Amino acid sequence: xxxxxxxxxxxxxxxxxxxxxxxxxxxxxxxxxxxxxxxxxxxxxxxxxxxxxxxxxxxxxxxxxxxxxxxxxxxxxxxxxxxxxxxxxxxxxxxxxxxxxxxxxxxxxxxxxxxxxxxxxxxxxxxxxxxxxxxxxxxxxxxxxxxxxxxxxxxxxxxxxxxxxxxxxxxxxxxxxxxxxxxxxxxxxxxxxxxxxxxxxxxxxxxxxxxxxxxxxxxxxxxxxxxxxxxxxxxxxxxxxxxxxxxxxxxxxxxxxxxxxxxxxxxxxxxxxxxxxxxxxxxxxxxxxxxxxxxxxxxxxxxxxxxxxxxxxxxxxxxxxxxxxxxxxxxxxxxxxxxxxxxxxxxx
Amino acid sequence: xxxxxxxxxxxxxxxxxxxxxxxxxxxxxxxxxxxxxxxxxxxxxxxxxxxxxxxxxxxxxxxxxxxxxxxxxxxxxxxxxxxxxxxxxxxxxxxxxxxxxxxxxxxxxxxxxxxxxxxxxxxxxxxxxxxxxxxxxxxxxxxxxxxxxxxxxxxxxxxxxxxxxxxxxxxxxxxxxxxxxxxxxxxxxxxxxxxxxxxxxxxxxxxxxxxxxxxxxxxxxxxxxxxxxxxxxxxxxxxxxxxxxxxxxxxxxxxxxxxxxxxxxxxxxxxxxxxxxxxxxxxxxxxxxxxxxxxxxxxxxxxxxxxxxxxxxxxxxxxxxxxxxxxxxxxxxxxxxxxxxxxxxxxx
Numbered sequence: 087x088x089x090x091x092x093x094x095x096x097x098x099x100x101x102x103x104x105x106x107x108x109x110x111x112x113x114x115x116x117x118x119x120x121x122x123x124x125x126x127x128x129x130x131x132x133x134x135x136x137x138x139x140x141x142x143x144x145x146x147x148x149x150x151x152x153x154x155x156x157x158x159x160x161x162x163x164x165x166x167x168x169x170x171x172x173x174x175x176x177x178x179x180x181x182x183x184x185x186x187x188x189x190x191x192x193x194x195x196x197x198x199x200x201x202x203x204x205x206x207x208x209x210x211x212x213x214x215x216x217x218x219x220x221x222x223x224x225x226x227x228x229x230x231x232x233x234x235x236x237x238x239x240x241x242x243x244x245x246x247x248x249x250x251x252x253x254x255x256x257x258x259x260x261x262x263x264x265x266x267x268x269x270x271x272x273x274x275x276x277x278x279x280x281x282x283x284x285x286x287x288x289x290x291x292x293x294x295x296x297x298x299x300x301x302x303x304x305x306x307x308x309x310x311x312x313x314x315x316x317x318x319x320x321x322x323x324x325x326x327x328x329x330x331x332x333x334x335x336x337x338x339x340x341x342x343x344x345x346x347x348x349x350x351x352x353x354x355x356x357x358x359x360x361x362x363x364x365x366x367x368x369x370x371x372x373x374x375x376x377x378x379x380x381x382x383x384x385x386x387x388x389x390x391x392x393x394x395x396x397x398x399x400x401x402x403x404x405x406x407x408x409x410x411x412x413x414x415x416x417x418x419x420x421x422x423x424x425x426x427x428x429x430x431x432x433x434x
Numbered sequence: 435x436x437x438x439x440x441x442x443x444x445x446x447x448x449x450x451x452x453x454x455x456x457x458x459x460x461x462x463x464x465x466x467x468x469x470x471x472x473x474x475x476x477x478x479x480x481x482x483x484x485x486x487x488x489x490x491x492x493x494x495x496x497x498x499x500x501x502x503x504x505x506x507x508x509x510x511x512x513x514x515x516x517x518x519x520x521x522x523x524x525x526x527x528x529x530x531x532x533x534x535x536x537x538x539x540x541x542x543x544x545x546x547x548x549x550x551x552x553x554x555x556x557x558x559x560x561x562x563x564x565x566x567x568x569x570x571x572x573x574x575x576x577x578x579x580x581x582x583x584x585x586x587x588x589x590x591x592x593x594x595x596x597x598x599x600x601x602x603x604x605x606x607x608x609x610x611x612x613x614x615x616x617x618x619x620x621x622x623x624x625x626x627x628x629x630x631x632x633x634x635x636x637x638x639x640x641x642x643x644x645x646x647x648x649x650x651x652x653x654x655x656x657x658x659x660x661x662x663x664x665x666x667x668x669x670x671x672x673x674x675x676x677x678x679x680x681x682x683x684x685x686x687x688x689x690x691x692x693x694x695x696x697x698x699x700x701x702x703x704x705x706x707x708x709x710x711x712x713x714x715x716x717x718x719x720x721x722x723x724x725x726x727x728x729x730x731x732x733x734x735x736x737x738x739x740x741x742x743x744x745x746x747x748x749x750x751x752x753x754x755x756x757x758x759x760x761x762x763x764x765x766x767x768x769x770x771x772x773x774x775x776x777x778x779x780x781x782x
Contacts, residue, residue, distance in 0.1 A: 177642075184643050216664065220643070244664040245644025264662040267614070267649055269640035292617035293641045294525075295532050295568070296593025301615055310658035314612040316564065316592040 089379040089432060090410065090422040095201050097386050097418035098411075104134055104205050107191060107212075108156060111136045111148070114188050115391045118413040119195070120227035121334065121400030122234060124256060128200040128402060130411055131210065131225050131236070132419060135188035145172060148189040149220060150213040157212065158189065175391055176416075186241065189213070190221040194256070200402070200409055201421065210256075217242050217249065217264055226399050228275040228335045230284075235308060237273040237286070240264060248273040248288060250308065262309045266290075272300075272331030272348075274399070275308065278338065280368055284308050287317065287332040287345065287368075298329035300347065300361075302369040315369040318361060320349065325378050326359060327351045333398045336363060337408065339426055342372050346410070346429075348397050349378065356395040357381045358412070360429050373433035379424070382414070390415025437727040437780060438758065438770040443549050445734050445766035446759075452482055452553050455539060455560075456504060459484045459496070462536050463739045466761040467543070468575035469682065469748030470582060472604060476548040476750060478759055479558065479573050479584070480767060483536035493520060496537040497568060498561040505560065506537065523739055524764075534589065537561070538569040542604075548750070548757060549769065558604075565590050565597065565612055574747050576623040576683045578632075583656060585634070587619040588612055596621040596636060598656065610657045614638075620648075620679030620696075622747070623656065626686065628716055632656050635665065635680040635693065635716075646677035648695065648709075650717040663717040666709060668697065673726050674707060675699045681746045684711060685756065687774055690720050694758070694777075696745050697726065704743040705729045706760070708777050721781035727772070730762070738763025 101113040114137060119130035138146050143165050151159035163170050163180055172178035178185055191209040213221045218240045225238035233254050240249040245268025251259045266273060272289035279285070283304040291298040297320065304313040320327050326349020336343035343363040350356045357378030364370040382394045398412040406426045414420050449461040462485060467478035486494045491513050499507035511518050511528055520526035526533055539557040561569045566588045573586035581602055588597040593616025599607045614621060620637035627633070631652040639646040645668065652661040668675050674697020684691035691711040698704045705726030712718040730742045746760040754774045762768050 241643065243643060244647060244667075245638065245640040245642075247662060263660065265660045267618070267636070267638045267651070267662040268644045269617070269638070269642070270615070288615070290593065290615045290617070292593040292639075294593075294617070295589065295591060296616045299592060303615070305658055306654070307658075310653055310655075310660040312611065312613045312658040314595060314615040319592075 088381060088383065089428050090424040092384065093201055093421040093423075096384070096420040096422075097414060098201065098203055098421055099130070099132065099195060099205060099419040101417065104132075104193065105207055106136055107134075107209050108136075108158065111138055115416050116413070116419050117190070117416055118224045118397050119400045119411050119419055120225040120236070121402050121409075121411045122227040122229055123402060124234070128197045130195045130197075130203060130400060130419065131227055132193050132195055132205075133190045133223050133225070133413075134193045134209070135190045137188045145170065145178065145187075147185055147187055150189070150218060152214070161185065183243065186220050188221075190223045190241075192222055192225050192238065211236075211251070211259070213240070214261075217244060217247065219243065222249075224271065224399055226274040226334050228277050230275070230277055235275055237265070237275060239271040245269055246271055252308075265309060265311055266303075272399070274332050274335050276343070276368070277335045280304070281366065283313075285368060286311070287336070289331040291329075298331065300330055300332055317363070317369045318347075318371055318374070324376075325349055325351055325355075325357050325381075328354075333358070334401050336368070337403055337426060338365070339430065341430065343368050344426060344429065346398060346401065354392075354394065355382065356397050358396055358398060358410075360433060362430065362433055375432060376434050377432070379429055379432060380410075380412075380422070384414070386418055386420065387414040390417030392416035436729060436731065437776050438772040440732065441549055441769040441771075444732070444768040444770075445762060446549065446551055446769055447478070447480065447543055447553060447767040449765065452480075452541065453555055454484055455482075455557050456484075456506065459486055463764050464761070464767050465538070465764055466572045466745050467748045467759050467767055468573040468584070469750050469757075469759045470575040470577060471750060472582070476545045478543045478545075478551060478748060478767065479575055480541050480543055480553075481538050481571050481573070481761075482541045482557070483538045483569075485536045493518065493526065493535075495533055495535055498537070498566060500562070509533065531591065534568050536569075538571045538589075540570055540573050540586065559584075559599070559607070561588070565592060565595065567591065570597075572619065572747055574622040574682050576625050578623070578625055583623055585613070585621040585623060593617055594619055600656075613657060613659055614651075620747070622680050622683050624691070624716070625683045628652070629714065631661075633716060634659070635684070637679040639677075646679065648678055648680055665711070665717050666695075666719055666722070672724075673697055673699055673703075673705050673729075676702075681706070682749050684716070685751055685774060686713070687778065689778065691716050692774060692777065694746060694749065702740075702742065703730065704745050706744055706746060706758075708781060710778065710781055723780060724782050725780070727777055727780060728758075728760075728770070732762070734766055734768065735762040738765030740764035
């Protein structure tokens with residue numbers, strides 16, 4: 087049951103639209119953009135995943151290394167090396183240690199009409215420092231007053247956590263370091279305070295006790311977080327049975343905070359659903375999608391680097407209209423339109 | 435190479451010294467006390483792990499349930515139920531979900547001489563609220579000024595995270611909620627500020643990228659935490675090859691912060707070592723134990739509920755003397771004495 091109107095121009099952006107950041111590299115995937123308005127334009131902060139052109143018999147992947155002239159280093163592994171294990175397009179293991187198959191940076195694309203986007207020639211933000219050696223990914227952008235706050239996944243051999251940068255002009259960025267330790271991702275800030283504090287939703291992923299659940303936290307300053315509470319869990323037997331994670335900033339409505347989220351089932355099929363959270367106590371779920379409001383059904387959503395995926399961490403709101411930007415099949419960036427009342431009407 | 439002088443009176447406290455909190459229950463284990471001085475006495479805040487007397491053919495474990503008269507509920511499983519899987523004394527699985535075999539609370543024991551302890555008849559703190567339904571464990575106690583701050587592991591089906599309570603009189607406690615989300619434990623506060631902020635060491639445990647490493651974080655108020663940085667990792671082939679976690683508050687010395695920590699190898703053998711951390715930037719390790727300064731060698735450290743374990747999260751410091759209280763074999767509580775110069779002399 088799809089409740090969205092996909093843009094006829096989809097996909098809006100494909101890997102071929104994005105020049106690689108370094109000679110000899112290939113943009114393999116465009117993923118999961120943050121979305122915001124700035125200077126009268128609609129902007130997407132995309133995750134661009136690259137690697138060197140793959141040579142026959144070798145697996146090679148870049149990592150950040152600030153001691154080299156171009157700030158990266160390429161790791162090469164013979165495919166017949168018995169210490170190498172690879173069967174997931176996204177990750178591989180060597181000698182017990184885990185690596186990513188691509189290195190991601192964040193790049194800007196801008197549009198006058200929200201449909202036709204022009205992509206920057208160079209990365210806007212790349213991994214820096216010891217906690218970003220495997221890149222930066224899946225950035226949510228939340229505007230609070232005149233400031234834009236970027237919560238993104240920082241990846242390294244020490245794990246994936248959530249880091250924060252802030253900007254007012256999209257030229258200078260204030261770096262606030264890692265705000266949520268590993269294993270955590272899918273963090274979105276609320277665009278206004280709740281009970282006197284800043285608020286966020288985040289997604290730790292413990293193994294053993296707990297799982298990939300959506301949590302709430304609060305902060306006096308956006309940088310230091312506490313008051314962690316579990317908000318929502320996957321539901322056995324349903325479309326979101328395996329993992330869930332929040333999309334972009336919850337949308338304030340008269341009935342509560344409307345949170346768009348992704349859910350994956352045991353077959354790694356990613357759909358979009360929604361939850362309505364209590365206005366004063368957003369860790370309380372008032373209603374939730376029984377069925378997803380959007381499923382991977384088009385060709386570009388079903389086939390790609392990692393198929394059967396629709397994933398959002400960016401939307402813009404105009405009155406009751408919500409324009410959702412989403413990653414499809416971990417390969418291309420698309421858009422669709424829906425409305426707050428339409429989504430609210432499906433929640434039970 | 436043991437550099438500590440064990441108390442001849444060890445074990446200082448055993449399960450038989452502690453009355454169970456509820457009729458029909460058994461104290462299975464005393465574990466890992468926090469240690470502090472209050473009112474001229476040495477105090478231990480012990481983890482007491484209980485369960486109902488086990489019936490033939492059944493596995494039963496208590497959980498917190500505040501809707502019942504005694505605040506707990508007992509889950510019972512037939513041992514021949516095919517949905518039940520148990521092969522670890524500490525945890526079991528039913529229908530894919532994980533449970534603990536015991537429920538832990540925190541109880542006080544006090545002493546005039548630091549050796550002979552008298553145990554309270556009742557729990558001081560028990561699990562409360564949705565994030566502590568599987569109990570509370572392994573409390574570090576850090577005195578800052580006149581206030582005592584308790585960082586402990588809060589356990590529930592949503593995971594194990596770090597929660598904080600504060601007290602001045604050990605009668606009333608201020609509850610600050612969960613300060614570090616799952617999966618996290620082994621959190622100790624520094625007893626003075628670092629660079630204008632409060633500081634802690636903590637131990638997230640991501641699977642996949644990263645592992646059970648020691649991290650640093652900072653806070654303006656002890657409740658909200660940010661600036662997470664990875665401090666130290668397990669070392670392949672060594673005694674701390676698998677998991678590490680900080681003990682009690684790092685000890686300030688002229689050369690740096692002396693952090694006692696536990697390390698486990700691939701066989702789950704737990705030893706104690708130390709790290710010297712930079713005074714101004716405590717996320718930088720200046721020196722570290724090549725060999726543990728303490729290993730499980732006595733009978734009570736080698737055999738018990740979970741053998742081959744020495745584990746500390748409590749010590750008291752008198753000048754250069756450090757009295758370490760430790761859990762042995764996850765069953766009894768013991769003490770030993772060493773000195774700051776002695777430990778420092780072994781770090782490389």
